Amino acid sequence: MSELKSQRGKTFTLLAFMVTFGSCGDVLLSQGMKQIGELRSWDPEAAVAFFARAFHSGTIWLAIALLVLFLVSSMLVLSWADFSYVSPASAIGYVLVALMGYFFLGEHVPTTRWIGVSLICVGVFVVGGTHPSTKQNP
């Protein structure tokens, strides 16, 4: 029982890191790409120029750094927890992204989207009630 509590504790801690780094990284990436502008042509030269502009942006690099931290947190938690547990449990990040999109990027978030985000939270709560690792506790 105490082992389960300890495993849940470290799983939730790393999930919190994943959600924070992932959500902040996604929002910064969006902000950075909006500054770069839309990719209008698919010829290789235009695509290279587009990505070159992207990699000259400090915002994009900050987003990449946060997404690397997200990846490291994922690697750590996946060393013991099921992917089918970690993946849906990390969906709680959508609440964070919707809030940041609304408050920081000034995007319009309609009511149905908020209801959807709330249902995602319920689903995450249900998944969070299962054991993080079925291999040890089938």
Place this chain on the structure above:
Amino acid sequence: MTGRTALFISIVVVAGQLGDLSLSLAMKTVGEIKRFTPLNILRFLGRGLRVKWLWIGVGLMTVAFFSLLVLLSWANVSMVVPATAVSYAVGALGAQFLLGEQVNRERWIGVIIVCIGVALVCV
């Protein structure tokens, strides 16, 4: 949602989930990290870098990342990111059939509720 947006969301989801499943397989191969000291974490990551599944996963995630970059240049993050949440169902299926995880009824119910939430988010 335009056809171009739907296509890029599909690429982000499929490549991203196969990448995550490969990463999960790689980390299970390395084994559970017990102590979270900086040195231990670096050693753990170093062991991970020697597993081929990690590199396959990174390759697939790179495809998903660049597709997301292009997608976000015209679409709003509060639409794109929730839309890619369909990957939870794809990921759970992959975990069950490719990784052999025991996805019980409660976990599937949670995943389905997440998917309904996603459907509402994308309306």
